Amino acid sequence: MSQVTKNGFTSPYVELDRPAWAALRAATPLSLTEDELAELRGTADPTSLAEVRDIYLPLSRLLNLYVGATRQRHAAVRGFLGEDDQPTPFVIGIAGSVAVGKSTIARLLRALLAQWPDHPHVELVSTDNFLYPNAVLAERELMHRKGFPESFDRRALVRFVSRIKAGVPSVDIPVYSHLAYDIVPGAAQTVYRPDILVVEGINVLQPPSAGRLAVADFFDFSLYVDAKREHIRSWYLERFEALRRTRFEDPRSYFHNMATLADDAAAREFAERTWRTINEVNLVHNIAPTRGRATLVLYKGEDHRVRRVRLRKT
Ligand SMILES: Nc1ncnc2c1ncn2[C@@H]1O[C@H](COP(=O)(O)OP(=O)(O)O)[C@@H](O)[C@H]1O
Numbered sequence: 001m002s003q004v005t006k007n008g009f010t011s012p013y014v015e016l017d018r019p020a021w022a023a024l025r026a027a028t029p030l031s032l033t034e035d036e037l038a039e040l041r042g043t044a045d046p047t048s049l050a051e052v053r054d055i056y057l058p059l060s061r062l063l064n065l066y067v068g069a070t071r072q073r074h075a076a077v078r079g080f081l082g083e084d085d086q087p088t089p090f091v092i093g094i095a096g097s098v099a100v101g102k103s104t105i106a107r108l109l110r111a112l113l114a115q116w117p118d119h120p121h122v123e124l125v126s127t128d129n130f131l132y133p134n135a136v137l138a139e140r141e142l143m144h145r146k147g148f149p150e151s152f153d154r155r156a157l158v159r160f161v162s163r164i165k166a167g168v169p170s171v172d173i174p175v176y177s178h179l180a181y182d183i184v185p186g187a188a189q190t191v192y193r194p195d196i197l198v199v200e201g202i203n204v205l206q207p208p209s210a211g212r213l214a215v216a217d218f219f220d221f222s223l224y225v226d227a228k229r230e231h232i233r234s235w236y237l238e239r240f241e242a243l244r245r246t247r248f249e250d251p252r253s254y255f256h257n258m259a260t261l262a263d264d265a266a267a268r269e270f271a272e273r274t275w276r277t278i279n280e281v282n283l284v285h286n287i288a289p290t291r292g293r294a295t296l297v298l299y300k301g302e303d304h305r306v307r308r309v310r311l312r313k314t
C-alpha cells in the first residue's frame with residue numbers, strides 16, 4: 001500500500017496493487033456461480049469468477065462498511081433534528097468511458113451488495129435513460145455528441161436521484177433502448193425506494209455548473225473505471241464486431257445495416273470513426289478529467305483484469 005506524494009503534496013489516495021487489494025476480501029464469501037456471472041456480463045466482456053473474488057468481493061466488503069458508517073452519520077443528523085425517518089438510501093456512482101465495462105461492474109455490484117442481509121434491496125439505473133430523445137438531439141444538432149454532458153437531461157437526472165434520496169417510495173424514469181438507439185416513447189422504468197441505488201454512466205462525475213447541483217452531489221461513494229485509451233478503443237471495436245453478429249442482426253436494430261453489410265472493412269471504418277469522432281473526444285474532454293473526483297479508481301489492463309486500485313482515504 002502506498003500513499004501517493006508529488007511535489008510535497010500528499011495525495012488523499014492510497015494505491016494498492018492487485019494482491020494487496022485482493023487480500024482485503026477477508027472472509028467475504030464467493031456465492032456467485034459461473035452461470036449467474038454469465039448472465040451479468042456485457043457483450044464481449046471477459047470478467048471471470050477469479051476477478052469477482054479478487055476485485056469485486058473486497059469492493060463489496062468496503063461498500064458494506066461504508067453503508068454502515070453512512071447510516072450512522074445520517075442517524076446522528078436525524079437524532080440532532082429530532083426526526084424519526086427511515087434510513088436514507090445509499091447512492092453509488094460508476095463512471096468511465098464508453099466500452100470500459102461499467103455496466104458489467106454495475107450489475108455485478110448489484111448482485112454482490114444484495115447478498116448482505118443489512119442491504120438486500122439494490123436498484124440499478126443507467127444514465128442513458130436520461131439522454132434526450134433523438135428528435136431533441138437532432139433539433140439541437142447534438143446527434144454526433146450522444147453521451148456528451150449536454151446530450152443528457154441533467155436536471156431530470158438530479159431530480160430523480162434527489163427524490164430517491166428523500167425516500168420517495170417509487171419514481172418512474174424514461175427508458176433508453178440500445179436496439180432503437182433512442183428513448184422508447186411512453187415507456188417507464190419504476191425504481192422503488194432501495195437500500196442502495198447504483199447510478200452508472202459515462203458522465204456521472206461531472207462537476208455542477210455554478211449555483212447548481214450535479215448528480216455527483218448525491219453520491220455516498222463513487223467509482224471510476226479506468227484503462228489505457230488504446231485498450232478501451234480496441235474493446236469498443238471488438239464489441240462492435242460482436243454486436244454486428246448478434247444484436248445488429250435484429251431488423252429493428254438502428255445499426256441493422258452494419259450486420260447486413262458484406263464489406264467488413266467498411267463496418268470497421270464506421271466503428272473506428274464513431275470511436276474517434278465521438279467517444280474518444282468525450283473521454284478526453286469530459287470523462288477522464290472527472291477521475292480525481294472518484295472515491296475509488298479501478299485500473300484495468302488490456303485483458304480487462306484490474307491491475308491496481310486507488311482509494312480515497314482522507
Ligand atoms: N449499439 C449497441 N447495441 C446494443 N448494445 C449496446 C450498444 N452499445 C452498447 N451496448 C451495450 O450497452 C451497455 C453499456 O455500454 P457502454 O455505455 O459503452 O458502457 P460500458 O461498456 O462501460 O458498460 C453494454 O452492456 C453494451 O454491451
Ligand SMILES: CC(C)(COP(=O)(O)O)[C@@H](O)C(=O)NCCC(=O)O
Pocket residue numbers: 098126127128129146147148200201202203274278279
Ligand atoms: C448511450 C451511450 C451515450 C452511453 O451512455 P451511458 O449509459 O453511459 O449513460 C453510448 O453507449 C453511445 O451510444 N454513444 C454514442 C456513440 C456510439 O454509438 O458509440
